[in-house]
Amino acid sequence: MAVNDHHNYLFLFSMFIFCFYSCRCEKVTASPKLVKKEVDALKEIAKGLGKKNWNFSYDPCSGEGNWILPNATKGFESFVTCDCSFATSTFCRVVSFRVLKAQNLTGILPPQIARLRFLKHLDLTRNLLKGAVPSQWTTLPLLEL
Known part of the structure; x- marks a missing residue:
């Protein structure tokens, strides 16, 4: 050579x-991002409840946009907490969903929440939601409702 x-x-x-x-x-x-199926589920939940202020130009797990909005004085909270350790930290899953607390939302409990398959905490307090808990929710690993 x-x-x-x-x-x-x-x-x-x-x-x-x-x-x-x-x-x-x-x-x-x-940065890992929320899986598309869960983003689509959040969009359907927003549509069903008439929630128009979620900004999907930001990833819900990014902490940017309006996905984290604390307001202790009014009791209003809007938090999405994600676990981004899936598939060696390449994507995220919603594990805590407090984005609907104290927003005076009306309608039925959204069955689409069951599409957030890793959801452990769900807070819908201080809203005007009605109806039975959707049977689809039985598949969720909820620790707190």
């Missing part, structure tokens, strides 16, 4: 290693 061939080989190998690690690092540092 000539010296030039050896240098070319080392250069190509170095570029391969650089590209490999650059791509891996970019993927690892990207």
Whole structure:
């Protein structure tokens, strides 16, 4: 092998290693996002309850937009808490859902909440929701309702 061939080989190998690690690092540092099925469920819940102030241009798990709005003076809360450790931290699931507390919402209890399959905490207090608890909710791992 000539010296030039050896240098070319080392250069190509170095570029391969650089590209490999650059791509891996970019993927690892990207923020995990809520899975599309759960975003779609939140959109259906909002539509069913007439909730128009959820900003879906932000990921609900990002903490940005209006997905986290504390207001202790009025008792109004709007929180989505996510667990982003799924599939080696590449996506998130909603585990706590307090985005509907004290908003005087009317209508029936949304069966679409059952599509948030990892939901452990659900707070719908201080609303005017009616009807029986949807049978679909029996599949949820709720610890607090």
